[in-house]
Amino acid sequence: MTVYELLNQVLSPLVGDRAYAEMVPRGTKLPTIRYVTIGGTVNTTLCDDNDVSLLVQIDVAANTVVERTELTKKIQAALRDTQYPARQSAAPVPMWDESLQTYRASLTYTFD
Secondary structure, three states, rough: HHHHHHHHHHHHHOOOEEEEOOOOOOOOOOEEEEEEEEEEEEEEOOOOOOOOEEEEEEEEEEEOOHHHHHHHHHHHHHHHHHOOOOOEEEEEEEEEEEOOOEEEEEEEEEEE
């Protein structure tokens, strides 16, 4: 299973199947989740060069601060409970998106 397949499986139910890889379609009802790979590390060993850790950004868009906060907590709990090795790499970054008039948060995870 790829990281994107895992994220879709775990995150989509939290927002009524409105979790998207890389781009949220214009006009999609809130709340939404977007996830995108933003980097990673190749863990080279003497035996294998195919061991890669991915850095993934998960963006939340919501109508209210409360909705954003609750959804952030649900994402953290869902990824903590998954069998795929996921580690939160930084604290969530809350923000107001003036252009979209939405409450947003970004979470960063490392997937081994």
